Amino acid sequence: MSLLLAQAAVNDANIHFDKLYSYRIPAELAGRVFPGSMVLVPFGRGSKARMAVVLAVGEVDESDAPKGLKTLYDAAPEDARLTPDLLELVRFLKERTFCTWFEAVKAVIPYGAQYRPAVVDGRHVMQGRLTRSTERLYTLAGALPEKPKPGPRQLAAVAALQNGPLTARQLDEVGISRATLDGLVKKGVLTAAEQDKAIDLFAAIPFDPQPLELSPEQQQVFNDLLPNLEDARPHAALLHGVTGSGKTIVFLRLIQRTLELGRRALVLVPEISLTPQMIRRLKSTFGSRLAVQHSALNNTERLLQWRMIQQGNADIVVGTRSAVFAPLQNLGLIIMDEEQEHTYQSESAPRFDAHDVAKKRAVMENALLLFASATPLTETYHAAESGKLQLVQLTHRYGGRPLPSVDFIDMRAELAAGNPREVSVRLARELQENLDNGEQSILLLNRRGYRTIGMCTTCGHVLKCPNCSVPLVYHKPQQALLCHHCGHTVHPLPQTCPECGGKISYSGFGTQRVEEELAELLPGARILRMDQDSTSRKDAHETMLAQFARHEYDILLGTQMVAKGLDFEKVTLVGVLGIDSLLFGQGFRAYESVFSLITQVVGRGGRAALPGRALIQTSVPDHPVLQLAAAQDYKGFYREEITFRRFSLYPPFCSFVVVGFIGDQEGAVFIAAQRFGALLGQHAAQKPNIPLRILGPAPMNITMLNNKFRYKLTLKCRNDAAFRALLHETLDAYDAEKLPQKASVILDFNSDGDL
DNA sequence: AGCACGCCGACT
């Protein structure tokens, strides 16, 4: 007698017990379980229900069935099954990032398409239907009775619904409350139904194709890329184009050609705020067979967009990092815009780099992969220079607009001259001038440098989170101190130092601090603050930028590249504050990211109708990185940077891997890390041709997080199959010595210094 | 990671 077995990997595993577990497939699930199926399994002592993914199905004889075999609880519907392509991407993620099977599965399927466990009549089953975001829809179903005499709200409701059903939200906006509506439902005048809440934010964009006319230089780039787009083999290229050189129009022509060839296109952008402009461009040019994938969509919106892609109803997909997994068939072109942005690297498991996944997909689909940037990653440019990528360049600014003038403001001199403020005298003066002339200004703050913390005025003690070794951050609205890592809250604000009893001062740095200074220096200026807090709503970003464009504000104060890719006619001044902490931050990418930021600020600056200027506040105005950025000299920067990378052994001359160790007791964590390093060295020595340097163990930047101690080893290596096999051997040896109970291991292949 | 099983101290 034989029986059917499913090999499955469970949810919420970690690297130390993420393996394939065998389950019996019960008769009622026969024919419904295949590789890629999502199933519900009993797991652990208490046989608690967990989601799992099936990776293999097989038949074995009853006699050699594994001992202690359990039976699947349930399976998700067929439409939730991972396609062979998605399974291949799951395998790829696991192999390259050392994540668990299920972490990889969760990365390739949007949240809204993931089935969850449920309990029905005390039995563990898969939920019958995916959880959706819904809203209530009211429809007119009968006449309003004459008596009792209907109220004015009721009459208004019926009148509003005369032309068709409306949602609760739409009715609320015209002043008709839930109570009125539900009263009418009870009377039988209206019916209510739950419908999917999916706003098509872009429904209003008209199909209005403009001729795509290329400049001679743009045409040359297009011509150079075309053979590789039309070829049936995979290709990869880098489009290095200075800011304002019109990369987007080249994208549009390439997409147009891709569609003509009967193939599909994927466009990746680094952040959600850049999707609307890209969608607008694409939709007006190519029409509505376009789908979007990013994390600001709700469950339903994501699911609907994903289904649209899966069913072949989208020819173009636009999205952020995770859109690289969009299940487009017959993919001919992948564009990764602003490829230098760090947001293409995932910071939580699976810690993948979208560059690598995009390369993998281009190979799977025989597509052209195009990285585009004004300031490419040093690794990317090096790959292009050494012939691994095709290199095409746009060197002319479109429309011939001049670059803004760039000035550095020496903040040491500022302090010496007696100005303790965050805003320099010169910047304040120029802001005032802009205000007087009716022109607009943008101020960019580096987030890291701008947090307000509590510090003792007597002994200098900084108030820290009791669970994590990080300073607590002052939040004005709640009048509280918050830990940005674990959420620990201290309220009310401590006034005295726990160390010496001195007075605590909260006059540190911060967006709010700058805002206060500006209010004081420029009374009457209308300041728009854009940061994580103020832009959390889905369309807030767009709304605020539109307000700024209409000149409803004078100064835009942003913590990120808020104004990326946008042209504001009246912006003639851009100020950059807090760049020093970025410049001197740890991590081998520090210079690269500062160079990219300043280059973009300067490159954007000259886009207004009026001549522009950029003011950069720094304590090191002569720093070569700043000078090269001001001159828009990417190649000069690259030559310096590649020399540094070669000399100090950093990527692209090695792979940089951080191995993290996390556990309850500091000593044990350190010992485990040290032992891992020793094991790794021993195993490496037994193999030929494994270049490897092991640094550490050292405490991580954030030594304690959520009451757990964190140490790291830093590896400089060649990340090939042999090296990854070595890591697996080392992990096995680590497990065999029962070290996971001292510290669990996390691997990060795209860190630039810490986890 | 959870979670049970197990073998030693202080409590009725």
Place this chain on the structure above:
DNA sequence: GTCGGCGTGCTC
């Protein structure tokens, strides 16, 4: 005698 301390080991 037993209640519970968290050390140890397993998860199909």
